[in-house]
Amino acid sequence: GQRADGQRGSSPPTSQLASPTASPSTATTTPTPAAALTVNGSPVPAFDNDTVASALQAAGITLQPGHYLSVVQHRRLGGDGRPGRIYVDRQPATLTSPVTAGDAVLVEAGQDRVEPTETVVLRIGPAVPSALYVGGRPGIMRVTRGSLSHEVVASRVLRRPTVGHLVRPGAVALTFDDGPALGWTPQVLKMLARHHVKATFCLIGRQAAAHPRLVRAIARAGHALCDHTWDHDLDLRKRPKAQIGLDIHRGARAIIRATHGVAPTFFRAPGGNWSPTLERLARKQGMTSLKWTVDPRDWSRPGRHSILRTVYAELRPGGVILMHDGGGNRSQTIAALRVLLHRLPRIGYHFVLPPTG
Secondary structure, eight states: OBOTTSOBOOOOOGGGTSOTTOOHHHHHHSOOOOEEEEETTEEEEEOTTEEHHHHHHHHTOOOOOOOEEOTTTOOEESSOSBOOEEEETTEEEOTTOEEOTTOEEEEEOOBOEEOOEEEEEEEEOOSSOOTTEEEEEOEEEEEEEETTTOOEEEEEEEEOOEEEEESSTTEEEEEEEEEOOTTTHHHHHHHHHHTTOOOEEEEOHHHHHHOHHHHHHHHHTTOEEEEOOSSOOTTGGGSOHHHHHHHHHHHHHHHHHHHTSOOOSEEOOGGGOOOHHHHHHHHHTTOEEOOOSBOOOGGGOOOHHHHHHHHHHHOOTTOEEEEESSSSOOHHHHHHHHHHHHHHHHTTOEEOOOOOO
């Protein structure tokens, strides 16, 4: 271009290009590209001590993993189906592999693939899951399913389940949870004795330890004892296996100590929050899992009439009724129980204890 003094511009001497403030240390810490390498065919600068990871960063490329897909719905599952792969000059490499000028880096994204399948034989429970049915047997089913998602591809029933029969016609069972409790358990025991009815008491270990005389009174009257865990942890099924086993064991031990040696024959999960682990650990400790079929929610104190309406609506032969003698004011439960002990036998029901085993 034309300078203001009319002379043409010219390049300054080389000595004028150096900055007088530049320090030697600054010049040595900034890496300079030696040449170029390529990532998926595109050139990127290559620096000394470069790795595949920095080359991919310079190229704006991320190594994408593949995913397992569920066998039926093709949902994404955890884990790599086929992971992404890296090659440097056609040789397998990793993100930490060194690269230099002239290298050719090839990045292949991972590929999704359908999960593998497995064939298993499963037990099928009876059509009527009640503790008062005996003589039945589970069915057997062969299932082909996804090994990760357990989505079913195909199934075949090898043996159909059989329900068995009631321990006696019209049999139903009364069960009481969360006790023993002063003031309420003695009233329940007195009413049951007056009507010659046996029931199952699902006792919390802490309560049993606090009121051993009531536990002994229950046992002496011929009622069944049920371990309701040590402290009624509603999230027990989410705890580690060792903690679950200990909670079940402590509840049973409290009952055994209170009765001077009478062990509970049943186990009931807090809040009815069951899991296979809970049932397996209870069985390992010699107890039969006891579930209910009728829940009038008497613990919430909905009123005597509400409790009775629910029992009448839901009760069938083989029914197991859930009630509570502990955990708070149980005056509504007592009032409803008084009616049920009179009414249910008159319409063909018979109170029994659930069989063990």
